Amino acid sequence: MTYKEKYNHWLESNYFDEETKRELRQLKDEKEIEDRFYTDLKFGTAGLRGKIGAGTNRMNKYTVALATEGLAQTIVNRGQGAMDRGVAIAYDVRKYSDNFAEIAARVLAANGIKAYLFDDIRTTPVLGYTVRKLKTISGVVVTASHNPKDYNGYKVYWEDGSQILDDIASEILDEISKIKDFDEINIMDLDEALDKGLITYIGKEIDDDYHQKRLDMAINDDIDKDIKIVYTPLNGTGNKPVRRILKDRGFTNVIVVPEQENPDFNFTTVGYPNPEDPRAFEYAIELGKKEDADILIATDPDCDRIAMMVKDNKGEFIFLNGNQTAALFVNYILSSRYKNGTLPKNAAIVKSIVTGDLGTAIANKYGVKMFETLTGFKHICSKANEWDITKEHTFIFGYEESIGYTYGTLVRDKDAIISTMLIAEMAAYYKKYGKTLLQVLENLYEEFGYYREHLISIVLEGVEGSKRIGRMMDELRANPIESFDNIKLSKTIDYLLEETGNPKSNVLKYFLEDGSWYVVRPSGTEPKIKLYVYTKDKNKEEAERKINLIVDTVEEKLYSIK
Structure with a gap:
């Protein structure tokens, strides 16, 4: 049936209720009708x-x-x-x-x-x-x-x-x-x-059962539990379980953003309830400054993703992206478990192919193997399921740059509640030794190099948007960008057309001679095409210069494809 035939069928069939038909009758824009039924x-x-x-x-x-x-x-x-x-x-x-x-x-x-x-x-x-x-x-x-x-x-x-x-x-x-x-x-x-x-x-x-098992996953107890935390569930499901885990873990200095405490499907105070976007922290920042908090934590509406901001030495709150937070997690988990003797010899970490490499460098330091999968925790946690059977490795931690993390195998998906507990513990651990998480991150950069990353999402909705995204992927696949100033393309991985050990997926990954790389892929859940760019250099400014160069060049090419 054509979109118009489907539309008329919904209006005429006795199966669909009157409220649904009333909504459809009120549609006046033909493109809207097409988008709903094409x-x-x-x-x-x-x-x-x-x-x-x-x-x-x-x-x-x-x-x-x-x-x-x-x-x-x-x-x-x-x-x-x-x-x-x-x-x-x-x-x-x-x-x-x-x-x-x-x-x-x-x-x-x-x-x-x-x-x-x-x-x-x-x-x-x-x-x-x-x-x-x-x-x-x-x-x-x-x-x-x-x-x-x-x-x-x-x-x-x-x-x-x-x-x-x-x-x-x-x-x-x-x-x-x-x-x-x-x-x-x-x-x-x-x-x-x-x-x-x-x-x-x-x-x-x-x-109750899940809560207790989460508590049992704590790594260190020699920490400064007076650390002050401002938390926002962004009007989602996280309010009660997150507050409960922090309280029972001993963190009593926790303040919840009152306007975003209770469920609200309109997300009145935040609009786009994604803590990956620093703008979601607007209310938390205001409260954090008022209360002189050490860290701000936000979870998304279903409480599987988490992001944080950390106070710097000027009293300003600095947003940490998913790659930076993940590097801190990897470093804290591995260094702590190496020190206390609980790191298995066959320990392994899993990240997605669009996630940065600082975590890999840290894992190498502790002799822990890093595995890469396609984006999505269905792929990341499939490794844990596989190793349950083969016993080849012990799954320690899984993560991706889009602020998703899971520690251990209690859950085979990203979990912002255990992540909240570990962020609080990690910040409290370093505070006892006079360091903030920003200082720890800077120490990691000094040791392993300055890793920089940038994500661009181009939203293209509707029928034409979907077709344009397809044309963008086709053009990049057929005619890749060969160089960025004097930095040449060295290798391409096409996850759709090549055998990579992963399931087939419409993803293109480009490696440059200097170790930089970028990935282009359509989103699997939203009407957008995504560009991920990563660079590394001993010099912070040079790493950032290369980020801007690659982003500008690829973005210009994408927008030129109509």
């Missing part, structure tokens, strides 16, 4: 993510039901044992998240599959833990992570507690493709599902 919201290895609204290319109860039906059939294909193990379902603070989670549970129940539904908002990492704790066959979390307020999403996990990889995603997608219309999907009445025991609510027992 394609189906794609189910990929990240599940679903898109703008909330009526239409096949939007997040709504019908597209959630469709995705869940595909998941249900994938589980049914594995037999009664898988169906009985069931699916754990969590949801965050976003608009309709609770409704979408309930719809998912009722679709599973209609297929005879047990659903464990959390009784209130939860963080994303606790969902991954719950899958492993309850030994469910799968898990679902309804969240759009750090996206703007008009987005929501649906992430699927498998029995190992990690996000699904291509093989399971392909099975689900194949089952979805067999469904010709939404009215083929059965949805059980909630009360009936509860009476039959096909839906069970999960309460605080999981939270």
